[in-house]
Amino acid sequence: MEKEMTSNRVQSQTLRSAVFPASTALTHSLFLVGGVLFLSALAQIAIPVPGSPVPVTGQTLGVFLIATTYGARLATATFATYLLAAIAGAPLFAPSATLPNHGLARITSATGGYLIGMLVATFVIGYLAQRKADQKFRTSFPMLILGTAIIFAFGLTWLRFSLEMSWSQAIAVGLTPFIFGEALKIAITATSLPLIWKRISRKLNA
Secondary structure (H helix, E strand, O other): OHHHHHHHHHHOOOHHHHHOOOOOHHHHHHHHHHHHHHHHHHHOOEEOOOOOOOOEEOHHHHHHHHHHHHOHHHHHHHHHHHHHHHHHOOOOOOOOOOOOOOOHHHHHOOOHHHHHHHHHHHHHHHHHHHOOOOOOHHHHHHHHHHHHHHHHHHHHHHHHHHOOOOHHHHHHHHOHHHHHHHHHHHHHHHHHHHHHHHHHHHHHHO
């Protein structure tokens, strides 16, 4: 009976609460700050794409990991803090040849829609992860595809109207060059999450 209760508890938890069950204002603050630094570190992995204002970065991987680890509320607060800190002047955004890595100009630029999309995707992925979607490949894979679709829906729409492009042009520079990389991130994350949950479940049920 005790093992069954533990198993049910694991299924309803986020990865963070399963590994670090303590939930206080201090622990939340520490995870939030750590998440902001983690997102910033992955944002610095930026590879320019010829002919596109949008670089390949590690930010979407950061969104996947923060959202599934923290859950909707803490993950959204973390990404919102990341955005606000960068807008206030902290050099947290991905490097750019034409724009600084901080400030409101990055949000209002042609690529700002991707950042807004990441904020929305963080909440959606975190919400679904809290409902066990990250615990099996058959649910984690579509969950991450949905999150990626949200990011690119915001990003492409913003890019298209900001630069007054046609939809085909926006897709050519704002989506097509990133399909392989995003598919790889989704595959790695969707495969890894269920394995991590299995290991956690074994330890808690031992």
